Amino acid sequence: MRLLLFALRRVAWLAPTLLGVVALTFAISHVIPADPAALLAGEMASPEQIARVRAEHGLDQPASVQFVRYLGRIARGDLGRSLYTTRDISFDLVRRLPATLELTLAAMVVTVVLGIPIGVLSALRRNSLLDHAVRGATIAGLAIAAFWMGIMLQLLFAMTLGWTPLGGRLTGFPPRTITHLYVLDALLTGDWSALGSALNHLALPALTLGIPAMATVVRFTRAGVLDVINSPYVLYQRAMGVPASVVVWKYVLRNAAISTITQLGLVFGVLLAGSVVVETVFDWPGLGLWAVNSIVMSDYNAIMAFTLWVAVVYIAINFLVDVLHLLVDPRESAA
Amino acid sequence: MAQQQRRRSGSYALERYDPAVGFTAVRFKDHFLGWGHNQSPIERIDFRSVRETTSVVLGLIKGDFHGTDGFLPADQIDRLRKSENVRIVEQETMRIFTIQLNNQRAPMSDVHVRRAISYAFDYDGFNNGVLKGTVVRNPVPLPNNMWGVPKGVKGYTYDIDQAKAELAKASVKIDRPLRLHIVAGNAQSEQAATVMKAGLEKIGITVQIVPEPWPTLTGRAQKVETTPDMWTLWVSTLYADPNNWIGESYNSKYWGTWKSSSWYKNERVDDLLERALRSRDQAERAKAYEEASKIVVDDAASVFIYNTKEYGPFNKRVKGVRFCPVGSGQEVRWMSFE
Numbered sequence: 197m198r199l200l201l202f203a204l205r206r207v208a209w210l211a212p213t214l215l216g217v218v219a220l221t222f223a224i225s226h227v228i229p230a231d232p233a234a235l236l237a238g239e240m241a242s243p244e245q246i247a248r249v250r251a252e253h254g255l256d257q258p259a260s261v262q263f264v265r266y267l268g269r270i271a272r273g274d275l276g277r278s279l280y281t282t283r284d285i286s287f288d289l290v291r292r293l294p295a296t297l298e299l300t301l302a303a304m305v306v307t308v309v310l311g312i313p314i315g316v317l318s319a320l321r322r323n324s325l326l327d328h329a330v331r332g333a334t335i336a337g338l339a340i341a342a343f344w345m346g347i348m349l350q351l352l353f354a355m356t357l358g359w360t361p362l363g364g365r366l367t368g369f370p371p372r373t374i375t376h377l378y379v380l381d382a383l384l385t386g387d388w389s390a391l392g393s394a395l396n397h398l399a400l401p402a403l404t405l406g407i408p409a410m411a412t413v414v415r416f417t418r419a420g421v422l423d424v425i426n427s428p429y430v431l432y433q434r435a436m437g438v439p440a441s442v443v444v445w446k447y448v449l450r451n452a453a454i455s456t457i458t459q460l461g462l463v464f465g466v467l468l469a470g471s472v473v474v475e476t477v478f479d480w481p482g483l484g485l486w487a488v489n490s491i492v493m494s495d496y497n498a499i500m501a502f503t504l505w506v507a508v509v510y511i512a513i514n515f516l517v518d519v520l521h522l523l524v525d526p527r528e529s530a531a
Numbered sequence: 532m533a534q535q536q537r538r539r540s541g542s543y544a545l546e547r548y549d550p551a552v553g554f555t556a557v558r559f560k561d562h563f564l565g566w567g568h569n570q571s572p573i574e575r576i577d578f579r580s581v582r583e584t585t586s587v588v589l590g591l592i593k594g595d596f597h598g599t600d601g602f603l604p605a606d607q608i609d610r611l612r613k614s615e616n617v618r619i620v621e622q623e624t625m626r627i628f629t630i631q632l633n634n635q636r637a638p639m640s641d642v643h644v645r646r647a648i649s650y651a652f653d654y655d656g657f658n659n660g661v662l663k664g665t666v667v668r669n670p671v672p673l674p675n676n677m678w679g680v681p682k683g684v685k686g687y688t689y690d691i692d693q694a695k696a697e698l699a700k701a702s703v704k705i706d707r708p709l710r711l712h713i714v715a716g717n718a719q720s721e722q723a724a725t726v727m728k729a730g731l732e733k734i735g736i737t738v739q740i741v742p743e744p745w746p747t748l749t750g751r752a753q754k755v756e757t758t759p760d761m762w763t764l765w766v767s768t769l770y771a772d773p774n775n776w777i778g779e780s781y782n783s784k785y786w787g788t789w790k791s792s793s794w795y796k797n798e799r800v801d802d803l804l805e806r807a808l809r810s811r812d813q814a815e816r817a818k819a820y821e822e823a824s825k826i827v828v829d830d831a832a833s834v835f836i837y838n839t840k841e842y843g844p845f846n847k848r849v850k851g852v853r854f855c856p857v858g859s860g861q862e863v864r865w866m867s868f869e
Contacts, residue, residue, distance in 0.1 A: 231753065234749060243787040477585070481551035
C-alpha cells in the first residue's frame with residue numbers, strides 16, 4: 197500500500213517536471229541565433245524561399261503559439277521532423293536506440309561483474325596493497341577523461357595489437373535483425389561470425405564507458421561493505437561459525453548493496469541517456485552520436501527531442517531506483 | 532531521397548542505406564559511358580560518416596579506410612604522409628578562403644578600415660607557418676587557377692605600418708571590439724581568426740572571436756543587421772565558372788545569401804558582373820571579371836587569404852584517383868584497387 201501511494205505521488209509529479217523540461221528546452225532553442233527555416237530551405241535558398249518555408253512550418257508564429265502546437269504534437273507522440281535530414285525524428289530515435297541500449301548493457305555488465313566483486317574484495321582486505329591499488333585505480337578511472345581513455349584504448353588494442361577494430365558497430369551492414377541488438381540477434385540466429393564481429397566492436401566502447409561507472413560502483417560497494425562488516429549481527433554470524441563467504445555474499449552484501457543499487461540505477465540512466473563522447477570517439481551509431489550531429493547542424497527539433505529523451509530516462513530511472521530502494525530496504529517502506 | 536529517386540546516370544548505384552551508419556554503392560555495369568577504360572573497377576564502395584578526426588586518421592593508417600575527404604588539418608596530413616599505408620594526392624583546387632567584412636556596418640563601411648584590416652593579416656605566417664605551405668596565397672576574389680583572374684594583382688601584404696597609415700585616413704572611429712565569428716569545431720577557422728586578431732591588435736583594434744556552428748553563421752548572413760562584423764568563409768566550387776565566386780559574392784543582387792555576406796555594393800562591379808553573366812563570349816566575360824576583381828580588391832571588400840590545395844588521403848592500393856574541384860570530389864569510375 198505504501199509502495200502504491202509512493203508510486204502515485206511520483207507519477208503525479210512526472211507531468212509538471214516534463215513540462216518544465218520541455219518549456220526550458222524550447223526557450224533555449226529559440227534564443228539561439230540561427231534560423232531553422234534557412235536550414236530547411238537549404239544554403240542556396242533565396243530570402244523569399246526561406247520566408248515561404250518559415251510560413252509553411254509555422255515558424256513565423258509567435259513563440260507561445262509554436263510552443264502550444266509543439267506540446268500538442270508531443271502529446272500525440274509526434275516529435276516532428278529533423279530540420280537536417282527531413283526524416284521523422286521518432287524514426288531516427290527508434291533507429292538509434294538499440295545501439296545505445298546495447299552499449300549501455302555491455303557497460304553495465306563490465307560495471308556489475310567487475311565492480312561489485314572488486315569493491316567487496318577491497319573492503320575485506322582493507323588497507324592492504326590490493327586495497328590501495330584498487331582505490332588508486334578507481335580515482336584514476338573517475339578522473340580520466342572518457343575521450344582520452346577511448347583514444348588510448350584504440351591506440352593500444354586496435355592500432356598496436358590489432359585485436360579490435362577502431363570503431364563502428366559491426367563490419368559491414370548487419371545481417372538479419374530481430375531486436376536490433378546485434379549480439380542478441382547473432383545468438384538468436386546462430387550467426388557466429390556476426391556474434392564475433394559484434395562482440396569485437398563492442399569491447400572498446402563498453403570498456404571506455406564501463407571503467408568510470410565501475411570505479412563508482414567499486415567505491416560505493418567498498419564503503420557499503422565497510423559500513424556493515426563490523427555490525428554486531430555479522431560478528432555473531434562469524435562467531436557461530438558461518439562460513440565467511442556466506443556471511444559476506446548473503447548477509448553483508450545484501451545490506452551493503454543499498455547504496456550500490458542506487459548508483460547502478462543512476463549510472464544506467466547516465467549511460468542510457470546517450471554517451472555522447474564515447475559514441476563519437478568510436479563512431480558508435482547511437483543516440484549520443486546523433487545528438488552531436490544534431491547540435492552541429494543546429495537541428496532544433498532533434499535537439500529538443502534528444503533533451504526530452506534524456507529527461508524521460510532520468511525521471512524514469514530515478515523513480516525505479518526509489519522503488520527498488522523500498523523493496524530492498526524494509527526500513528524505508530516502514531518510514 | 533537517394534532511395535526514392537533512381538536516375539541511373541551515375542556509375543554507382545545505391546545498394547543499401549542506413550541513416551545511422553552510411554550506405555553502400557555497387558558498380559552500375561550498364562553505365563552509358565561504359566567501363567572499357569578501367570580493367571579492374573571497384574565493385575562496391577562502403578561509405579561511412581565518421582565524425583571524429585582521430586578515428587578517420589587512425590582508420591587510414593590501419594588500412595580500415597581507403598579514402599576520405601580532403602578537409603583534414605595540416606598536422607594530420609603530415610602524420611598520414613609518414614604512414615606506409617597511405618599516399619596523399621595533392622592538387623590545387625578551387626576553394627578560396629576569406630575573412631568576410633560587413634561592408635555595411637561601421638567601421639568596416641569605411642574603405643580605409645577595410646584596407647587596414649587587409650594589411651594587418653599575416654598571410655605568409657598563416658599560409659606557410661600555421662598551415663605549413665599546404666595552401667597557395669590567393670589575393671583576389673577568384674581562385675588563382677580560374678580564368679578571369681586579373682594578371683599581376685599582388686593584393687595586400689602583411690604590413691603593419693601600411694595598416695596604420697590606412698587607419699589614420701579613416702573617417703570613422705573604432706571605439707568597440709570587432710566580433711570575428713568562426714566555424715565552431717573547425718581548427719583552421721580558429722587559427723585564422725587568431726592570426727587576424729594578433730594583427731589587428733597591433734594597430735589598436737581589439738577583436739572578440741566567436742565560434743558558432745555553420746548553420747548559425749549562414750542564418751546570420753541573411754540580414755545585414757545579424758551578419759557578423761567579420762567571419763571566416765570558404766567558397767567552394769559549386770560550378771566551375773567565375774560567377775560561382777566573384778559573382779555570387781560581390782554582385783549586390785545576391786545580398787541575403789551566405790556567399791554575399793560582405794554586403795558589398797559597387798555599381799560598376801554590379802554592371803560588370805551582370806554583363807559577364809549575360810555574355811556568351813568567354814574572352815569578353817574574362818575581361819569583365821578581371822576588371823571587377825581589381826575593383827573588389829582595391830575596395831578590400833573581404834580579406835582574401837588562400838586557395839586550397841586538396842590533400843586527398845588514399846590507401847596506397849587505390850589507383851587511378853582523378854581529382855575534380857567541383858565538390859572537391861573524385862570520380863570513382865576511374866579508380867581501381869590493387
